[in-house]
Amino acid sequence: MPAAVIVFPGSNCDRDVAVALEAASGRPPAMVWHQESALPPSDLIVVPGGFSYGDYLRSGAMAAHSPIMRAVTARANAGTPVLGICNGFQILAEAGLLPGILMRNASLKFVCRDVDLRVERADTVFTSAYTQGEVLRVPVAHHDGNYFADPDTLQRLQDGGQIAFRYCDAGGNVTAAANPNGSIENIAGIVNAAGNVLGMMPHPERLADPLLGGTDGAPMFTALAEAIAA
Amino acid sequence: MKARIHITLKNGVLDPQGKAIQQALTGLAFDGVEEVRQGKYIEIELAASDTEAARAQVADMCEKLLANTVIENYDIEIVA
Numbered sequence: 001m002p003a004a005v006i007v008f009p010g011s012n013c014d015r016d017v018a019v020a021l022e023a024a025s026g027r028p029p030a031m032v033w034h035q036e037s038a039l040p041p042s043d044l045i046v047v048p049g050g051f052s053y054g055d056y057l058r059s060g061a062m063a064a065h066s067p068i069m070r071a072v073t074a075r076a077n078a079g080t081p082v083l084g085i086c087n088g089f090q091i092l093a094e095a096g097l098l099p100g101i102l103m104r105n106a107s108l109k110f111v112c113r114d115v116d117l118r119v120e121r122a123d124t125v126f127t128s129a130y131t132q133g134e135v136l137r138v139p140v141a142h143h144d145g146n147y148f149a150d151p152d153t154l155q156r157l158q159d160g161g162q163i164a165f166r167y168c169d170a171g172g173n174v175t176a177a178a179n180p181n182g183s184i185e186n187i188a189g190i191v192n193a194a195g196n197v198l199g200m201m202p203h204p205e206r207l208a209d210p211l212l213g214g215t216d217g218a219p220m221f222t223a224l225a226e227a228i229a230a
Numbered sequence: 231m232k233a234r235i236h237i238t239l240k241n242g243v244l245d246p247q248g249k250a251i252q253q254a255l256t257g258l259a260f261d262g263v264e265e266v267r268q269g270k271y272i273e274i275e276l277a278a279s280d281t282e283a284a285r286a287q288v289a290d291m292c293e294k295l296l297a298n299t300v301i302e303n304y305d306i307e308i309v310a
Contacts, residue, residue, distance in 0.1 A: 101300045106246050
């Protein structure tokens with residue numbers, strides 16, 4: 001079954017992620033408008049990056065309550081893999097599918113550059129083509145990427161191995177200097193307790209083809225394509 | 231009736247915007263600005279005529295949309 005990409009007013013990475021998915025799987029994903037109330041049959045749902053609803057109120061807050069998100073939540077709870085990138089991560093957090101919240105960057109600046117990420121979990125459906133501890137270089141482009149969770153939630157994330165990616169230096173060291181936005185514990189991406197929902201601020205789809213200047217993001221889509229073809 | 235809602239960051243949650251405002255005020259030579267916390271103010275006109283029903287309705291709005299209670303508190307004032 002093809003993947004489904006949710007499109008909100010203000011999404012701007014929906015086409016990029018569709019290109020990456022099609023390159024990996026050979027099939028174009030279904031593009032699903034946010035006003036729809038039902039999803040087509042799909043084994044993977046992607047909530048793409050962008051600025052849904054102009055980031056009004058809080059980034060992702062309005063999109064999290066759009067009609068399609070009830071269907072996304074139901075499918076996520078039933079075990080379908082759901083990938084949220086950047087604004088998609090913000091939306092999944094606001095929808096309660098992932099714990100915590102993405103706050104304004106500590107620097108108050110919009111950060112748009114390549115960062116290094118350390119793979120903390122290589123055993124999820126999203127990251128199985130990476131190796132544990134591998135360092136990827138992919139871009140971030142966000143104003144609200146400062147991950148925050150209360151101490152109890154953070155402890156649960158750590159105990160449950162729910163931290164998928166951390167910002168690091170080129171050598172894989174997790175340092176304050178390598179943290180682009182002030183995220184607690186350098187968290188760049190997390191999975192839910194069941195492991196089928198991943199939210200990440202960096203954009204693997206933006207470095208998934210040699211023409212884009214790098215391919216470190218491509219293995220995520222290769223892994224997903226294999227998983228949904230199986 | 232009207233609801234006035236103040237949404238503020240919880241204690242202990244870093245507020246970089248508040249800190250930037252504080253630094254700007256200090257830069258403008260306003261002495262003694264010890265801390266600034268930035269929040270949101272929302273006004274809602276309601277058809278309800280019962281104050282307590284209105285308050286309950288607005289509290290539900292805050293929980294579901296207007297505030298993110300991971301980091302924010304809300305304070306509701308109902309005025310006729």
